[in-house]
Amino acid sequence: MPRTIWSGAISFGLVTVPINVVSATEDHSIHFHQYHLEDMGRIRTRKVCEIEDREVGQAEIGKGYELTKTQVIPISDEELRDLPLPTAKAIEIEAFVPLESVDPIRIAEGYYLQPAGQVAAKPYKLLRQALERSSKVAVAKYAWSGRERLGLLRVRGDAIVLHAMRWPDEIRDPTELLPPPVEVSEGEIEGALALMESMTREDLQGEEFRDAYTEAVAKIIESKREDRPLPEAPEPKEQGQVLDLMAALQESVRKAQASRGETGDASADVHDLEPKKTPAAKKSTKKTPAKTTTATGESKKTTAARKTAKKTAARRPRSA
Structure with missing residues (x-):
């Protein structure tokens, strides 16, 4: 209780x-005490009165507000x-x-x-x-x-x-911590959204949400207690500088899908960094009918135009 x-x-x-x-x-974390390394004697914090130069017990200690170095106003727990x-x-x-x-x-x-x-x-x-x-x-x-x-x-x-x-007034203003102004493209935003979607889940249950640090400390303590070799530290992940942001997003989506047992092409979720076409631009890019060619290599449209020209020439009246 x-x-x-x-x-x-x-x-x-x-x-x-x-x-x-x-x-x-x-609090399930592992707590440590301080010890003297030479003989492993416990190091404790003792409360000493500066005037009498002696250790005092908790019953002798109270609160006070320091007005000046020589004037202190005592405040009791009852008054608070x-x-x-x-x-x-x-x-x-x-x-x-x-x-x-x-x-x-x-x-x-x-x-x-x-x-x-x-x-x-x-x-x-x-x-x-x-x-x-x-x-x-x-x-x-x-x-x-x-x-x-x-x-x-x-x-x-x-x-x-x-x-x-x-x-x-207890919340600090983060303005001075902000990065310098930069431009982020629409494609990069869509890539980040695709990554977020691939990492979305319904709850926070699972192996990735356990306290691995406390477990690792417990393994060290157990190994030293039984005089066994300490567990080996995993190789640190390389943290190289990201030069191609879109490539990094695509690779992140691929890894997130793989960790969840999903298969798919990450590039299908993270589109290339191409500017979006405006509605006006779409109207000007209507598809034209594909040309079909004859056996001689000419298109049907060209052949029809030549036939029409011959008929017109045949209908012209001859000059007197």
């Missing part, structure tokens, strides 16, 4: 839903919990918006909201079904760990999930 991180209520107009907040994710904010004890829903209107860069870690007791069951289900039917998400404010935060509530199965959100 996951540990409760925070308890309070969702405030939805005049509706209140008592909830417990638990983490929605688990009792802040004069409506969000100190509740998740206050401020608005409902379409999910696509929220920039994903603002969405952070997720938490499950658990109804706190039988009294919360009905309003919890009411809010969940309303969110699901409206296809919207709720944007809310709440206060945790000494600061007010912005959050996003959405439906996941039968549960309501709270995602922490970053404030607008």
Whole structure:
């Protein structure tokens, strides 16, 4: 059973839903400690008071805000919990918006909201079904760990999930990171779309979505424990400079098709880099009937024209 991180209520107009907040994710990565390489003694971080020059325990440690080097304002956990904010004890829903209107860069870690007791069951289900039917998400404010935060509530199965959100001024402007202006042809865009189509799938289940790094670290630990040779590292892929973008797209489509057991000509999906013809140009390029030739090598049209000329000459009246 996951540990409760925070308890309070969702405030939805005049509706209140008592909830417990638990983490929605688990950390399965392998963690390391620091050791002294000479004798493998554990290296620990000790908290020392700079004035008394001695180690202090957790019970002696509190928070404080440094006004100057010589003046610090102490702030207790109780004072932070009792802040004069409506969000100190509740998740206050401020608005409902379409999910696509929220920039994903603002969405952070997720938490499950658990109804706190039988009294919360009905309003919890009411809010969940309303969110699901409206296809919207709720944007809310709440206060945790000494600061007010912005959050996003959405439906996941039968549960309501709270995602922490970053404030607008916490998102950096990427303008200075953008590449210099370049031109991308329509053919290259179509090639990229063909590659995306060949890599499209319905879910994120499969071997390529497992944590290979953690598995590799576990193999190293097991090999060293049993005094066996370490697993060999795979040969790194060559990362040459891409000179022909269209050729790279065609090769990528071919590899994506092969990895999924599909066969086909990648060049049929990724067209050559030819400019698209405009409608006006299409009208001027109508197909002309193919010429058929006689045994002498002349076309039927040429032969008919000569016969007509002979008949006309025969009909002219002779001069007196």
